[in-house]
Amino acid sequence: MxxxxxxxxxxxxxxxxxxxxxxxxxxxxxxxxxxxxxxxxxxxxxxxxxxxxxxxxxxxxxxxxxxxxxxxxxxxxxxxxxxxxxxxxxxxxxxxxxxxxxxxxxxxxxxxxxxxxxxxxxxxxxxxxxxxxxxxxxxxxxxxxxxxxxxxxxxxxxxxxxxGPHDYTGRVDYWIERVSEHDRVLVPGDGTNVWxxxxxxxxxxxxxxxxxxxxxxxxxxxGDRRATTLDELVEGVATVLGESVEIVHAGPRELATGEIDPGEFPLYRDYPHLVSTAKLAGLGWDSTPHEAALAATVDQYLESDRDGSEYGPARADEERVLGVLDTL
Known part of the structure; x- marks a missing residue:
């Protein structure tokens, strides 16, 4: 061919x-x-x-x-x-x-x-x-x-x-923007969600x-050889950017104080979604190490004119939730 x-x-x-x-x-x-x-x-x-x-x-x-x-x-x-x-x-x-x-x-x-x-x-x-x-x-x-x-x-x-590079969906852009622009990042659930x-x-x-x-x-x-949790995605982005962020977890009740549904967060899924890649690996395929793939993704986002803040919950609503959590 x-x-x-x-x-x-x-x-x-x-x-x-x-x-x-x-x-x-x-x-x-x-x-x-x-x-x-x-x-x-x-x-x-x-x-x-x-x-x-x-x-x-x-x-x-x-x-x-x-x-x-x-x-x-x-x-x-x-x-x-x-x-x-x-x-x-x-x-x-x-x-x-x-x-x-x-x-x-x-x-x-x-x-x-x-x-x-x-x-x-x-x-x-x-x-x-x-x-x-x-x-x-x-x-x-x-x-x-x-x-x-x-x-x-x-x-x-x-x-x-x-x-990856040139992703126009904004799903990862949202998390890159949050890590790059804010000291505290709100993550739904306990951060162990896997999509x-x-x-x-x-x-x-x-x-x-x-x-x-x-x-x-x-x-x-x-799918990636190593599936990562939502917390690990945020931590990985922070590592690439050289940033230190605080991950703050919030359940449905806490999120409701900001009128946020957990499903509004990009890449959040209540039930884990994991696919087997053994069949494809049998043809000789392998995946790029996660760290290298994420670094290339973040680097191209920084070079682009995309702004991940337009995706996911509004930051003002997240701040309301963070404020409530600070009083608990």
Whole structure:
């Protein structure tokens, strides 16, 4: 396989995937609408403009590029996966970027082929809400499995919460901003919450490895080798920044004094979310050490014009909670 097509390719996962593929000798073309700045505009990466939700545009891209390998970073509805697997049914590999949110059963850890996926109604399949995200990704996985059964070399990769340079979601930005700007950081619960995260460069490497060595019809989880608690994330950010902060824990009753719901905090989840990565490791994949991944994430945030203060609870509400806790 030498010619790769990345559907998406300019923002976050796609951007790192393009770099990963180029670093391993692939000729890469990106296919997207061109709504965002193209970081590869001055390189040999080709750009085909079009809307991946338009079947004609996607088919035209397939004819123009004739890819050996397709990485689909922006398939958010199952219909898009079914269309893509039909259009690219003769590619050596089609890899769908799914999500750990596709799992509908709470288990520790979540394992491919063992932990049940979300069900997806017809209404959810066409919805754009956050609530339907997991069901839509799960139905996309099932579309991959069906396509593989019909002879398409289709596979799925399920990342958990992705972080790293150029992350536009603001989930980690919030915690970097709090540590960099404040001496006291409010953390919901007791700080031992675990919502498995994964470094974006490791996701890109997983996509390439699965495309090269994965089995059609299979799904592969991807997450950091070492899962960290929310307290450990805050402490890790403080270490990178060279800051000393006080972590202050607050339960639902204390948070209610600031009219804050625990779920407002980025990367907080009441029940632990942990995925097994043994299946992917069996293909030779490994993850970047957490300290190095977090350092690269923080460094790029500091170089950017992003401001994590726009995410999570308002600082004024947090200060109200901190004030109440000081009186206890």
């Amino acid at each position: 030498t010619q790769a097509l990345v559907v998406g390719g300019t923002r976050f996962v796609g951007r790192h995937t393009v770099t990963e593929l180029r670093d391993h000798g692939y000729d890469v073309t990106i296919f997207n609408r061109g709504d965002h700045e193209n970081p590869f505009a001055d390189t040999d990466v080709e750009h085909v403009q079009g809307d991946r939700t338009d079947d004609g545009d996607l088919a035209a891209a397939a004819r123009a590029v004739d890819p050996d390998l397709v990485i689909d970073c922006v398939a958010y509805h199952p219909r898009e996966v079914r269309t893509a697997t039909r259009i690219f049914d003769d590619a050596a590999a089609y890899v769908y970027v799914s999500s750990g949110a596709a799992y509908g059963e709470e288990a520790i850890p979540k394992r491919e082929g063992e932990t049940a996926l979300c069900e997806c109604t017809d209404e959810q399949a066409t919805d754009d809400s956050t609530a339907s995200y997991g069901p839509r990704k799960a139905e996309g996985d099932r579309a991959v499995f069906d396509a593989a059964a019909e002879g398409c070399n289709a596979m799925s990769v399920r990342p958990c919460n992705i972080y 498995h995260r994964v470094y974006v460069e490791d996701v890109a490497r997983a996509l390439r490895i699965v495309a090269e060595d994965g089995e059609p019809g299979e799904a592969y989880n991807v």
